[in-house]
Amino acid sequence: MNKLANITKEYRIDIIWLSLIAMTLLSAAIAEKAEPSLTITVVISVIIIVKARMVIDHFMELKGASPYIYHLMNAYFYIFPLLAILVWLFPAQLAELTQLSP
Amino acid sequence: MITSNNSPQEATLTLSPLTSGDLISDTPKQEAPPFDPKRIPGNPAIWVGIFSELTEFGIFFVIYFLARAHYPEQFTSGPLQLHTTAGTINTLVLLTSSFCVVKGIAALRASRPDAAVRWLWMTVAAGMSYLVIKYWEYQWNVDRGIEVNTNNFFAVYYYTTFNHMLHVGWGSGGIIWAISQIKSGNYTATNHSGLIAAACYWHMIDLAWIIIFPLLYVLR
Numbered sequence: 001m002n003k004l005a006n007i008t009k010e011y012r013i014d015i016i017w018l019s020l021i022a023m024t025l026l027s028a029a030i031a032e033k034a035e036p037s038l039t040i041t042v043v044i045s046v047i048i049i050v051k052a053r054m055v056i057d058h059f060m061e062l063k064g065a066s067p068y069i070y071h072l073m074n075a076y077f078y079i080f081p082l083l084a085i086l087v088w089l090f091p092a093q094l095a096e097l098t099q100l101s102p
Numbered sequence: 103m104i105t106s107n108n109s110p111q112e113a114t115l116t117l118s119p120l121t122s123g124d125l126i127s128d129t130p131k132q133e134a135p136p137f138d139p140k141r142i143p144g145n146p147a148i149w150v151g152i153f154s155e156l157t158e159f160g161i162f163f164v165i166y167f168l169a170r171a172h173y174p175e176q177f178t179s180g181p182l183q184l185h186t187t188a189g190t191i192n193t194l195v196l197l198t199s200s201f202c203v204v205k206g207i208a209a210l211r212a213s214r215p216d217a218a219v220r221w222l223w224m225t226v227a228a229g230m231s232y233l234v235i236k237y238w239e240y241q242w243n244v245d246r247g248i249e250v251n252t253n254n255f256f257a258v259y260y261y262t263t264f265n266h267m268l269h270v271g272w273g274s275g276g277i278i279w280a281i282s283q284i285k286s287g288n289y290t291a292t293n294h295s296g297l298i299a300a301a302c303y304w305h306m307i308d309l310a311w312i313i314i315f316p317l318l319y320v321l322r
Contacts, residue, residue, distance in 0.1 A: 013201065013204050013205070013208075014201075017197065017198070017201040020197045021194055021197060021198075024190060024193045024194055024197065024315075025190070027190075027193075027315070027316055027320050028186060028187075028189075028190040028193075028319075028320070030320060031181065031186050031319055031320040032186060036178065036321070036322040040321075041321060044316045044320055044321055047316070048312060048313055048316055051312050052309055052312050052313075055200060055305055055308060055309055055312065056305075056309070058204075059200050059201070059203070059204050059305050059308075060143070060301075060302055060305045061143065062143065065141060065142065065143050066141040066142050069142065069143075069149055072153070073309075076156055076160070077309070077312075077313070080160070080163050080313050081313075083163070083164075083167055084167070084316075084317070084321060087167045087170055087171055091170070091171045091174055092171075094167070094168070094171035095171040095172045098168050098171065098172070
C-alpha cells in the first residue's frame with residue numbers, strides 16, 4: 001500500500017492531468033449524445049467545479065496560499081456553474097426580471 | 103509549493119527599504135512585519151490582473167446567462183452548429199499547456215533549467231496550437247454562414263471566444279518572457295516569483311476556458 005501511495009504521490013500531477021482530460025472527453029461525449037435536461041446541466045456544472053478545483057488546488061497550488069485568493073477563486077467556480085443550473089430552472093423568471101421595456 | 107519559492111531575501115528587500123527618515127528618526131525603528139511569501143503566489147500585482155480578467159470574463163458569462171434566458175431557441179440550436187471537436191481539442195490543448203507549466207516549474211525547482219525551458223516551450227507551442235485551431239474554427243464557421251451578427255448566441259460566442267483567444271496570445275508572451283529570464287539565469291531554483299506569476303496567469307486562462315467550453319459547446 002505504501003508503495004502504491006508513493007507512486008501516486010510521485011505522479012500526482014500526471015494523474016490530475018489525465019483526470020482533467022477524461023472529464024473533458026466526457027463533457028464532449030455528453031455534448032454529442034445526450035439530450036438537454038436538468039440532470040445533464042447538473043452533471044456538466046459538477047464537472048466544471050471539479051476541473052476548476054483540480055487546477056486551483058494542484059496546478060496553481062493555491063491551497064495553503066492566501067485564503068482570500070484561494071476562497072475567492074473557488075467561489076468564482078461555484079457561482080457560475082450554480083448560475084447555469086438556476087438559468088436552466090428559471091429562464092422565464094430571469095427573462096422577466098431583466099426585461100428592459102415594461 | 104508554488105508559493106514556497108519566492109526568495110525571502112527578495113521579499114525583505116522589497117518591503118523594508120532603508121530611507122533617510124530611518125537614519126535621522128529618534129523613534130525606535132519599527133520592523134516591517136515579516137513578509138510571508140506563502141500568502142501570495144507570484145506577486146500581489148498579478149492577482150490584481152487575474153481578478154480583473156476574471157471579472158471581465160464574469161461579465162461575459164452573465165451576458166451569456168441573460169441572453170440565454172431571453173433567446174432560449176437560439177441557445178438550444180447554437181451549440182449544435184459549432185464544431186464541438188475543435189472546442190474539445192482546444193480544451194485538451196489548454197489543459198496540457200497548464201500541465202507543461204507545472205512540469206516546467208518543477209524542473210526549475212529541481213535545478214534543471216534546461217528541462218524547465220523545454221516544458222515552457224511546450225506550453226507556448228500548445229498556446230500557438232490553440233490559436234491555429236481557433237482561427238481554423240472561425241473560418242469553418244464563416245464558411246457555413248455563422249458570423250457575429252447571425253444571432254445572439256453567436257454574438258456571445260464570438261465576443262467571448264475572441265476575448266479569450268487574445269488572452270492566450272499575450273499569456274504566451276508572458277511565458278516566453280519567463281523562458282528568457284530562465285535562460286539568462288535571472289530565475290533560479292529558489293528565486294523565480296516572476297515565473298510563478300506568469301504561470302498563475304496562464305492557469306487563469308485555462309480556468310476561464312473550463313467554463314467557456316461547456317457553456318458554448320456542451321450545454322443546450
